[in-house]
Amino acid sequence: MKSEINDGNAIPTVETARKLGVLPEEFARIEEILGRTPNFTELSIFSVMWSEHCSYKNSIVWLKTLPRxxxxxxxxxxxxxxxxxxxxxxxxxxxxxxxxxxxxxxxxxxxxxxxxxxxxxxxxxxxxxxxxxxxxxxxxxxxxxxxxxxxxxxxxxxxxxxxxxxxxxxxxxxxxxxxxxxxxxxxxxxxxxxxVGKVAKATSYGVGNPVYIVGSATGKDGIHGATFASEDISDKSNEKLPAVQVGDPFMEKLLLEATLEIIATGHVIGIQDMGAAGIICSTSEMSAKGEHGMVIDLDKVPTRQTNMHGWEILLSESQERMLVVVQKGKEDIIQGIFDKWDLHCVQIGEVVPAGPDDAGRLHFYQHGELIADVPAHDLVLGGGAPQYHREYREPAYYQKFKEFDIDKISDVSTEDIVKVARHLLSHPNIASKRWIYEQYDSMVxxxxxxxxxxxxxxxxxxxxxxxxxxxxxxxxxxxxxxxxxxxxxxxxxxxxxxxxxxxxxxxxxxxxxxxxxxxxxxxxxxxxxxxxxxxxxxxxxxxxxxxxxxxxxxxxxxxxxxxxxxxxxxxxxxxxxxxxxxxxQMTLDFKATDDLIYLVGAPKNDIASSEYLYSYRKVKESPAPAFDMEEEYTLHQAVKQLIVKNLVQSVHDVSDGGLFVALAESAMPRGLGFQIASDTNFRTDAYLFGEAQGRVLVSVKPAQQGEFQKYLGGDQKIPHALLGTVTAQDFVVDQEVVIGTSEARGLYDNSLGKIMG
Known part of the structure; x- marks a missing residue:
């Protein structure tokens, strides 16, 4: 093979780089890394590997602050x-x-x-x-x-x-x-x-170890998909449909079984999925991690289209493909497994040592010519990929939302409660997603x-x-x-x-x-x-x-x-x-009539950012719901013990739609109802429909009431209140029937399906 770079017909410019999503300062940095102007293939490599999707260049400085x-x-x-x-x-x-x-x-x-x-x-x-x-x-x-x-x-x-x-x-x-x-x-x-001892790593090392591409053939779908995912959606986005990949779940099933089988042999040095940025991502990330290089012959990559350019093969995001580095001498074992599963398994290169001045380079050949020579370390996250501290400032709306005054919103009447209940139970953000999940196999x-x-x-x-x-x-x-x-x-x-x-x-x-x-x-x-x-x-x-x-x-x-x-x-x-x-294992459904219903956690006079306020009252500007981290944490520890001590029959968190929706969701699975009294210390809408955090709804057998209250009211000092009882039917609040169980289930179960037609 020739060892001189084939630059192609045109040398890329800053404008070429811009079209590929590479900033002018990044283009200059690429020239510095290579010691020359990159050819188009090399520039394409850097464009995808330095895209936000692959490099996290605008986020990694903050991601590093997360507890790990x-x-x-x-x-x-x-x-x-x-x-x-x-x-x-x-x-x-x-x-x-x-x-x-x-x-x-x-x-x-x-x-x-x-x-x-x-x-x-x-x-x-x-x-x-x-x-x-x-x-x-x-x-x-x-x-x-x-x-x-x-x-x-x-x-x-x-x-x-x-x-x-x-x-x-x-x-x-x-x-x-x-x-x-x-x-x-x-x-x-x-x-x-x-x-634990059989985990496969995404790495590459061992000079002379063969590098395989396995799974599906490589096509033109998904090319520059990583770059496409690193720009705004616009009217011209439909022109980039080739950036969308095409999947084959049956091929993936075969690949799953073959992959687990080759890993079980103990002969796999490293393996990585070809997701975003395809071959170039897998070769560079595995090489950088193992501090070795690779020589890759792109002519050996199985392709679905003829006459694909080298950069197209490198950047394709065709699905159901893996890059595998295998122990030298074990090729026949790996090949035999993939032959059994009727999948491509082709050696496209081998691992080479790092040079004296780098941690490992990637050499890509096509038609006997070297079309790209790039350092793996400089391409990847945590290596030479850029990391930015971007400018940020508080948006004007943030303080405006904080000006929300609950007293300017009228509380609900008895008639309003009925309307709000029907609205929430049928709202697509709260109603059952049955129309969706029935299309999924949950039991395979x-x-x-x-x-x-x-x-x-x-x-x-x-x-x-x-x-x-x-x-x-x-x-x-x-x-x-x-x-x-x-x-x-x-x-x-x-x-x-x-x-x-x-x-x-x-x-x-x-x-x-x-x-x-x-x-x-x-x-x-x-x-x-x-x-x-x-x-x-x-x-x-x-x-x-x-x-x-x-x-x-x-x-x-x-x-x-x-x-x-x-x-x-x-x-x-x-x-x-x-x-x-x-x-x-605890469930959320009420189990029997006459069981006692308790709210664990402190209610608040708060309707901020609730579905009730946002979609029923049409108030879009309000702060986040009431939240206290310490109260939340203490509540969780108490709930764990209530379950372990078998003091509760059902447990359900109070979240979207507030207490009323939590009650409805606990009653409907067994066709039951509830009868509760609201707390007059709070606004009715806040008590029933507010989404203040740190609250859990539980049901308790009457015989366990004493022990339940003793646990929460003793050393724990967890706020809790008896709301009422589980009944055979109807949702009753303050002695008024809000809605019948059957009607509620009809609204809740069927609303999304009706919207979708």
Missing amino acids: DSDRMLAKAGEENAGLVDIGDGLACSFKIESHNHPSALEPYQGAATGVGGINRDIFTMGARPIAQLNSLRFGNPELAKTKWLVRGVVKGIGDYGNAFGIPTVGGEVFFDECYNTNPLVNAFSAGIVE GTANRSTNRPSDAAVVRIRDVSRPDYKKGIAMTVDCNSRYVNADPFIGAQIAVSEAARNLTCTGAEPLAVTNNLNFGNPYVPEVYWQFVQAVKGMGAACEKFGTPVTGGNVSFYNQSSDDGPVFPTPTIGMIGLMEDPAH
Whole structure:
């Protein structure tokens, strides 16, 4: 092969760099790194690797401030394909959340489907078998034809891929607001289980070790997808449809089994999913981590189209592909496994030593010519990729929201309570997402412990063939009320973490760790970047308090358009918890008539940022709901003990829609009702529909009332109040029937389906 660089027909200029998303100062830095002007292929490499999507260049300085350590952490945040947490008994849970927002905005079916495929590959490249999936979705006004098209496409994409792949979708969240009209958010979460000593690493070392590409052939789909994800959505975005990948869940299923089988041989040095930026991302990140170089022959890469340019092969984000570095001499074993699964397994290069002046270089050849020579270290996050401290300033609306005066809003009358109840139970942000989740297979694998046991978090059994009677399970949830975060990013992000921990706690699990998906607008807008900075600070403070370190995740900037502006800041929290004993799994449904209903936690005269205030009273400007971190933490510890001591029959957190919606959600699963009295010390709307944090709804057997009150009122000093009793039917407040159970279930179960037609 020739060793001189083939520069192509034209030498790139600063203007070429701009078109590829590279800033002029970054272009100068590339010239400095290479000691010359890059050719087009090399410039394309830097453009994707230094994009926000791959390098986190505008976010990493703040992400580093998040708590990352605990006794259970087995992998440092961001260093492997996914987070890894010790769950005891020689097992670990690998989990992660990532966005596929921009592709889903243009082609919702493939955008969402490939998001599901990509996040699952991150899990099984660790050597972990995926056990469950969640998703967090945001859409615009549900009455708009475009929103309905996006919802249908995204949901079908998630369902078709996940169902065919054979991993249950066990929960999630869906939120609608006009700020997402152009930019939907599609965040996919996956978790898997692996034996602690059998974790695969995303690294490369060992001079002479062969480098393989395995899985699907490489096509032109997804080229410059990372760059596309690092710019605003505009009228011209549809011209970039080739940046959207195309998925094949059946191929992914084969790749899963083959990958786990080759990892089990012990002959794999390193393995990484080819997600954003494709071959160049995998080769550079693995080489940089292992401090070695690679020589790659692009002619050997299986392709779907003829005459692909080298830069197209390098940057393609075609799905269901892996890069694998294997021990030299074990090629036949690895090849045999992939032949058995009828998958491509082609050696495209080998590991080479680092030079005396670098940590490892990548040499890419095509048609016998060297088309790119780049240093791996300078391409990657934590290496030479740029890191910026962006300007930020408080937006004017923030102080304006704080001027909200509850006394200027009239309280509700008895007649109003009926109207508000019907409004909330049928609102798409609160009503059942049955129309969506019925399109997902939640029972494949028969490990889901919460399909027929409604709870605040999903619970999945851990299967261990060597221990058939193994009892432990993993609880998981995704949470974020972006309206709260928009009102106050610092408090709103704290609430997102707290609600995730509260959901796990109410289910009977111990919160362990967090993965996050930080969805924001353009980071070059100071007011947007201020939202990001404040949210990261709030998230960090809450994760520190709850002992849930951040294992990694994803930052998605540029979620905005010229028509709608930025989306609400949406730092989605994915949190896992450990369910030690299934006997302590708690559900949210009332169990029997005459059980006592208690509110645990202190109510507040607060309606700020509630669904009631926002969509029923049409007041858009108010601060985040009342929140106190210490009260929240103390409440969680008390709830854990109530469950362990078997003092409660049901537990449900009070969140969106307030106390009334929590009561309804606890009553409806078994067709029951409730009769409660409101507290005259508070406004009726605040008491019933306010969303002040730090409150949990429980039901108690009359025979256990004394012990229940003794525990909370003794040393614990936890505020609690008897609301009333579980009844056979009807939702009764202050001796007035607000709505019948049957009508409530009809509104709650069918409203979203009616909207979607």
